[in-house]
Amino acid sequence: MLLKDKVALVTGASRGIGRAISLGFAAEGANLVICSRTESQIQELTAEIRAAGRECLGVVAAVENEADVNRMVAEALATFGRIDILVNNAGLSNPKPFLETTIADWDEALNVNLKGSILCMRAVLPDMLRRGAGKVINIASAAGLRGLPGSPAYAASKAAVIALTQALGDELMEKGLRINVVCPGPVKTELLDRSAVRNFVVKNPATILPTDDVVGLALYLASDMSGGLNSQIICLRNSNRW
Numbered sequence: 001m002l003l004k005d006k007v008a009l010v011t012g013a014s015r016g017i018g019r020a021i022s023l024g025f026a027a028e029g030a031n032l033v034i035c036s037r038t039e040s041q042i043q044e045l046t047a048e049i050r051a052a053g054r055e056c057l058g059v060v061a062a063v064e065n066e067a068d069v070n071r072m073v074a075e076a077l078a079t080f081g082r083i084d085i086l087v088n089n090a091g092l093s094n095p096k097p098f099l100e101t102t103i104a105d106w107d108e109a110l111n112v113n114l115k116g117s118i119l120c121m122r123a124v125l126p127d128m129l130r131r132g133a134g135k136v137i138n139i140a141s142a143a144g145l146r147g148l149p150g151s152p153a154y155a156a157s158k159a160a161v162i163a164l165t166q167a168l169g170d171e172l173m174e175k176g177l178r179i180n181v182v183c184p185g186p187v188k189t190e191l192l193d194r195s196a197v198r199n200f201v202v203k204n205p206a207t208i209l210p211t212d213d214v215v216g217l218a219l220y221l222a223s224d225m226s227g228g229l230n231s232q233i234i235c236l237r238n239s240n241r242w
């Protein structure tokens with residue numbers, strides 16, 4: 001097992017990529033802390049992970065809310081004593097052309113996609129630094145590397161996550177931390193369905209990634225297999241020919 005008895009905190013775990021990563025980590029022996037805003041879905045996934053024989057703490061939390069994040073991390077540390085792996089996955093897409101994107105839309109994208117990751121790292125890193133070990137996996141997007149026409153707020157928020165990852169990875173490498181960022185192209189989830197309907201059309205459905213492709217990469221980054229890999233931007237299907 002790749003993650004036997006490791007403790008992983010996955011945000012935005014109730015559906016899509018976060019749910020798939022949570023189940024994939026549990027299958028490899030990890031105990032989980034999972035969060036999202038929808039209590040029923042968190043309860044359901046918590047029960048599923050426990051039924052699979054792993055420990056799971058389900059927390060209802062909005063990642064852009066500092067009090068929620070601090071409460072979640074305090075509960076996680078009280079329950080498990082440490083957090084070995086943090087996956088900053090919670091995110092939203094609010095596609096609109098630039099001049100139709102309101103300041104509230106900008107605030108929403110930056111708050112959830114960027115500030116949410118900042119708050120979770122601020123809360124989790126002190127424990128990792130105390131122990132001199134920890135893996136952080138930020139889920140950005142290919143949109144953060146090459147932009148995405150019709151989604152300026154989403155693309156800019158994800159670009160910021162990429163820069164933040166490299167800044168922190170370089171800053172904390174010598175303290176034993178490994179911080180990397182995954183940039184998927186289109187992945188088959190509700191977020192893609194909503195974005196595609198409102199914004200762009202994936203011309204070739206064969207280019208759409210299954211969530212399992214992201215899970216495999218996240219497992220590699222979370223496990224000892226990735227060794228000293230740090231500050232890396234890893235793309236899955238980085239292309240503008242979708």
Ligand SMILES: NC(=O)c1ccc[n+]([C@@H]2O[C@H](COP(=O)([O-])OP(=O)(O)OC[C@H]3O[C@@H](n4cnc5c(N)ncnc54)[C@H](OP(=O)(O)O)[C@@H]3O)[C@@H](O)[C@H]2O)c1
Pocket residue numbers: 011012013014015016017018035036037038041061062063064089090091092093112139140141142183184185186187188189190191192
């Ligand atoms: N699907 C794609 O094509 C694609 C491509 C590249 C990158 N990504 C990135 O991958 C990540 C996951 O996307 P997905 O496709 O799996 O999306 P999804 O199916 O819409 O799932 C998003 C998850 O995040 C949670 N969430 C949303 N806002 C939150 C908040 N403020 N606080 C806490 N949890 C929140 C949602 O649960 P609640 O609504 O219940 O809170 C849900 O569990 C996102 O960061 C996204 O940008 C996706």
